[in-house]
Amino acid sequence: MTSTTPVRVRYQTIEIGSTDIHICTLRDNQEFSDPNDEALDLGICSASWPMFGVIWPSSLVLANHMLDYNIAGKRILEIGCGMALSSLLLNHRHADITATDYHPAVEYFLDRNTLLNNSKAIHFERLDWAGDNSHLGQFDMIIGSDLLYEDQHIDILAGFINRHAKPKCEVIVVDPGRGRKNKLTAKMIASGFSSQHVKPIETTYLELPFKGHILTFLRAD
Numbered sequence: 001m002t003s004t005t006p007v008r009v010r011y012q013t014i015e016i017g018s019t020d021i022h023i024c025t026l027r028d029n030q031e032f033s034d035p036n037d038e039a040l041d042l043g044i045c046s047a048s049w050p051m052f053g054v055i056w057p058s059s060l061v062l063a064n065h066m067l068d069y070n071i072a073g074k075r076i077l078e079i080g081c082g083m084a085l086s087s088l089l090l091n092h093r094h095a096d097i098t099a100t101d102y103h104p105a106v107e108y109f110l111d112r113n114t115l116l117n118n119s120k121a122i123h124f125e126r127l128d129w130a131g132d133n134s135h136l137g138q139f140d141m142i143i144g145s146d147l148l149y150e151d152q153h154i155d156i157l158a159g160f161i162n163r164h165a166k167p168k169c170e171v172i173v174v175d176p177g178r179g180r181k182n183k184l185t186a187k188m189i190a191s192g193f194s195s196q197h198v199k200p201i202e203t204t205y206l207e208l209p210f211k212g213h214i215l216t217f218l219r220a221d
Helices: 048-053 059-064 085-092 105-114 149-165 181-190
Strands: 009-018 020-024 075-078 096-101 123-127 139-145 167-175 194-198 215-219
Touching: 009 059, 009 085, 009 096, 020 048, 020 085, 020 105, 059 085, 059 139, 059 167, 059 215, 075 085, 085 096, 085 105, 096 105, 105 123, 139 149, 149 167, 149 181, 181 194, 181 215
Parallel strands: 075 096, 075 139, 096 123, 139 167
Antiparallel strands: 009 020, 167 215, 194 215
């Protein structure tokens, strides 16, 4: 895609444990640039356009959770990746990672940030959870953060996860506390997953206390 200028950006280095991830983000969540109405045609209004482009607390929690997580031999999918902090970290760990998002500007920033970290390219797919994404195949692990914005997302998200989860699969969703985690959990249990909700143990890397949970769903083969 073409550059998103004239939006203002910022460069920062995010420390995840002893790993430094260099990242270019939007300067703030007031930026907007959609000269060809590409986002508007996808139903993304000017107010929600910048939401993909900043680092949210949930994405920091997920990335820190992934720092030492067992990923050996696993094909991993990040959904609703936004700035894809966890994908960048997992790529640094040489994981088999695919990043996905609905926003048309995500791929540009992902490619830019992959270069900033001198890492191999991360496979990206722009997709709609409700669409036919059968070409993606199935994954051993599916991760995401701050995905439950609206009630109607729950059925669509659960269906997408179920279609792309291998019979034996681990799903990790960091939810900041939007009041929908139990509804998602019910859908996941109906698809054969067990469920665990835990508070992140250590969050000194956040400016404010984290009110949400790490949701882990497991399905045995």
